Amino acid sequence: MGSSDTSPATISQLTSSRSVSPPSSPSSPTTPLPAVVVSPCAACKVLRRRCAGKCVLAPYFPPNDPIKFTTAHRVFGASNIIKFLQELPESERSDAVSSMVYEANARLRDPVYGCAGAIFQLQKQVSILQEQLAKAQAEVVNMQYQQSNLLARLNYHNDHSVRSSSSSPPPLPSPPEQYFSGSFDGRNNDFYEHNCEYVYNDSGDDNLGPFWDELHTLGMSV
Known part of the structure; x- marks a missing residue:
């Protein structure tokens, strides 16, 4: 009768040990962090290659503007662009990319002259504007000369009138009325x-x- 031999003291000890021990909390499941997906640059998208962390083209060809790299790639080629950027310091690469994209767009619009045609047109406009500016400046000088000449004439006329009025002789006295009477x-x-x-x-x-x-x-x- 092993089960009946259990004393009341043993039962109380078991009860107290169960009440003292803290309840075990269920383990909460760990939420996985979202994976950071790095979008490749526009150059690597067009070339269908993996965009490395130190990609030379990534700072200048963002993934939301693929046309920019496509235009430069059609004229210069990706290898030439990478080689050209590696030869320049980082402070000058942004301007170099902008120049290459501009020249590529001009070459696609005008395959013969490229950006030289646009430069020629701009120089022609500058020469026309310079001629118009020279004519306007000549007209301004002519108007200023006419204005100064008119003011000089007005001043001379005013001085001459003042001098003539100050140097005029006094009027002669009128003769007696008896010598001009019509009847005797x-x-x-x-x-x-x-x-x-x-x-x-x-x-x-x-x-x-x-x-x-x-x-x-x-x-x-x-």
Whole structure:
């Protein structure tokens, strides 16, 4: 009777040991981290090769712009682009890629002249604009000369008018009204009779000398 021999003390010890021991928590499953997928650059996509971590073309041909590499690859070739970039310092590679892409687009538009045709057109436009600028500058100089000449004439005219007004002689005084009256009043009649008596005296000889002198004096005063 092994099962009945179990004492109450043993049962209490077993119960206390079960209550003291912490419950075992179930192990939570670990969530796997998302795998970082590195998209290859546009050059490696076009060439269908694996894009290495130190790819020379990756910084200049992003994966969202494959046309950029396709254009340069059609004209220069991928090997030539890689070789050319490796010969340059990293500070100049971005400008070199932009130049190659521009020249490749120009060569595809104009297979004969390429970017030289675009440069020729730009130089022609520059020469035309320089001619127009020279004409405009000549017109400005001509207008400035005309304006200065007009101002000089106006100043000369103003100075001349001021000088002539300051050096003009004073006006002559107006003669007495009795010498311009149309009718003979009493004073003029007495003057006429007096001179007639003076001219023709009792002897009948005409003495015109003093009379003409007086008329001459009157005329000078008028």
